[in-house]
Amino acid sequence: MAAVAEISNEAAVANKRLDSKPNSKPESEFTMQNLVDMFTKLNPLAKEFIPSYYSQALDHQHQQQQPHLHFQQNGSFLISDFPAAEKNISENNLANNRRRRNSFNQGRRRFNGRSFRAQREDSVRRTVYVSDIDQHVTEEQLATLFSNCGQVLDCRICGDPHSVLRFAFVEFADEYDARAALNLGGTMLGYYPVRVLPSKTAILPVNPNYLPRSEDEREMCTRTVYCTNIDKKVSQAEVKNFFEVACGEVTRLRLLGDHVHSTRIAFVEFARAESAIVALNCSGMVLGSQPIRVSPSKTPVRPRVTRPPMS
Structure with a gap:
């Protein structure tokens, strides 16, 4: 604001000079000429003459780059480094957008991970573990037995088919059907009674x-x-x-x-x-x-x- 104070002081001096000269020019014409002279003496690097959006970009970069003002013969000036400031502003905006996008993707991955765990836990609650299955029992026969408790979505018999006893996982459409299937423990299927327990794992889906x-x-x-x-x-x-x-x-x-x-x-x-x-x-x-x-x-x-x- 020093430049404004300088203008007001020189204006006061000019008014005194007008009062002391009897044959001076009209006051309005003399004042305009003095204002033109004063404006040509102002410092173009002062804060007041740099646009606010350029000053914010320069302050953010710790004043590493300053605009260079080139004077012309007619008293005007050109600012040569503002395009560089615009470039820095665009780079900062790009970096901010990238950080925003990365944080969004991380949040989406976290949401997908929670959703996957929730679906897996629900599948585990709807699945029972069946052991002591006769080697001659097929998956169709096992699914038919448990279909009396509710809709069977999947049935997988595991273990070596050459062994005497095998185990299986049976997944139901509803959690209550899986609880009802626990009452089938001890049912004779083939030559052995099967054991039925709550499952600790879900059935791996098939493509x-x-x-x-x-x-x-x-x-x-x-x-x-x-x-x-x-x-x-x-x-x-x-x-x-x-x-x-x-x-x-x-x-x-x-x-x-x-x-x-x-x-x-x-x-x-x-x-x-x-x-x-x-x-x-x-x-x-x-x-x-x-x-x-x-x-x-x-x-x-x-x-x-x-x-x-x-x-």
Whole structure:
């Protein structure tokens, strides 16, 4: 504000000079000329002459960059470093937007994590653990038993099919149905009474893209087995020959593996469902140098889609 005080003082001096000169010019004309002279003497670097939005940007950067004012012959001046200040302002805005976006994404991930845990806990409450299952009992028979308590969403029999007793997880649509299923403990299923307890884990969901999509594919699943622990040195032709000799005609076989796991897996589709049932008894037999494990397949072996050649 020193510049304003300087203007007022020089204006007072000018008025005194007007009173002392008898043949002076009119007061308005003389005052305008003196104001022009005074404005040309002002310091353009004073705070009053720098726009507020530029001063805030400069203060935020600890006055690292100051605008340079270049005087011209006509008394006006140009500000050359304001574009740099505008660049700094845009960079600061971009950084603030990035921080805001990152915090939003973190909040969304936290929300998704809480939602996933809540869904998993709900699934655990709707699931029961069944043990002491006869090796001849199928998942369909087990699901039929528990369907008397409510709608069964999923049923998974686990364990080595070659062992005498296995265990399973049964998931219901409602938590109250799962509680009612606990009363089925001691029910004879096959040659053994089953034990039913609340589950501590949820059933791992299956990718729906691999599940049967039609009645034909469901029928294919009844003729298909899932074979694991296959020696990597065994070829697809050897796997097919093994199951055809032991079980029956194989119509389709898919042998899968990677560089991470030490063994491979296979989906074997037979011409008849009876051959698939016989193949379940092949668990424990040695193929190559490893004893294989065979279980019913939940997914059909779909034919590979051949892509047309690129023109």
